[in-house]
Amino acid sequence: MSRTRSVRRALATGAVALAAVSLQPAGASAAPAxxxxxxxxxxxAAQGEFPWMVRLSMGCGGTLLTQQVVLTAAHCVGASGNNTSITATAGVVDLNSSSAIKVRSTKIYRAPGYNGSGKDWALIKLAQPINLPTLKxxxxxxxxxxxxxxxxxxxxxxxxxxxxxxxxxxxxxxxxxxxxxxxxxxxxxxxxxxxxxxxxxxxxxxxxxxxxxxxxxxxxxxxxxxxxxxxxxxxxxxxxxxxxxxxxxxxxxxxxxxxxx
The missing domain is CATH 2.40.10.10 (Trypsin-like serine proteases)
Incomplete structure (x- = not known):
């Protein structure tokens, strides 16, 4: 079983098709039901229980490493560089809440050497700080x-x-x-x-x-x-x-x- 046949836990949405959407990839051996x-x-989760949680618009999660930098997975993002296509939603457990804080991205930093195996971390810089607690x-x-x-x-x-x-x-x-x-x-x-x-x-x-x-x-x-x-x-x-x-x-x-x- 190779790592490329393992199901990544992201969504394939729009141009960011970074994860397998088939739960039984082609050629994989049969697995338990x-x-x-x-x-x-x-x-x-209760409102405010994990205030540093972030939902990202490509269909991934993340955390506030700082009030202006989100820590997420490398397989959720594209290459390092300027990027304004991602929206981070924070401050709520209900994504439909009118209290949700929404901030656009400005830059991506993907782990150097990431090639789909290991080193699965990335950072997203936000256009402005979010005044919420961070997660160490x-x-x-x-x-x-x-x-x-x-x-x-x-x-x-x-x-x-x-x-x-x-x-x-x-x-x-x-x-x-x-x-x-x-x-x-x-x-x-x-x-x-x-x-x-x-x-x-x-x-x-x-x-x-x-x-x-x-x-x-x-x-x-x-x-x-x-x-x-x-x-x-x-x-x-x-x-x-x-x-x-x-x-x-x-x-x-x-x-x-x-x-x-």
Missing amino acids: PVPTPIVGGVR IAETKQYDNGTFTVAGWGATREGGGQQRYLMKANVPFVSDADCQAAYSGDIIPNEEICAGRLDVGGVDTCQGDSGGPMFRRDDTGAWIQVGITSWGIGCARPDYPGVYTEVSTFASAIKSAAATL
């Missing part, structure tokens, strides 16, 4: 364990539609060894981190959640981002945990790039 449970297996990122592997929270407006079942309301769910850490076994050695352990209910499935990120955060509490009780929703086979299938960009690996590069935007 999807688990049609209601992010999958999650519940609605993990700079060491200290928090790359335990139970994580994921959030997004993506599908609540494999092949389902995008959501109006922000959803959240908890997913347990899956070791590199177990994730490698699940994906036949397709994981990049020093760049990716896995999470999910390995044997039973039922809870996971899904299409449209790409670029959103996987996070947990740090030693002070504050939220800290440890992952960026990247890819997986289907959504919430047993034996196929979600695969996330390991933020701590790229923290220094992310912060340095943000300072140049």
Whole structure:
């Protein structure tokens, strides 16, 4: 099984057709049937619970790294450079709310060397700051364990539609060894981190959640981002945990790039 046959968790919309829309790519071997449970297996987030969450107009999620820079997945965006085509929606859990803050992009910075395998992070500079709290990122592997929270407006079942309301769910850490076994050695352990209910499935990120955060509490009780929703086979299938960009690996590069935007 090659990485190119793994389903990315973004949408293919307009000119930004960056993710597979087929849940069973051509030539892939048969996989277990999807688990049609209601992010999958999650519940609605409360207004203001995760104030740094951002919905991006190409069909991805993101977080406010700073009040003017959004952290998302590389596979959600095009090449680095000036770009005014993306709208970031923030400040609400209901995307139809009249209180939503909408700001256009001005620049994209995609991880150097990104080619579809690993290094799945990118930054989007906004035309103006959004006066909301930001989410700090993990700079060491200290928090790359335990139970994580994921959030997004993506599908609540494999092949389902995008959501109006922000959803959240908890997913347990899956070791590199177990994730490698699940994906036949397709994981990049020093760049990716896995999470999910390995044997039973039922809870996971899904299409449209790409670029959103996987996070947990740090030693002070504050939220800290440890992952960026990247890819997986289907959504919430047993034996196929979600695969996330390991933020701590790229923290220094992310912060340095943000300072140049």
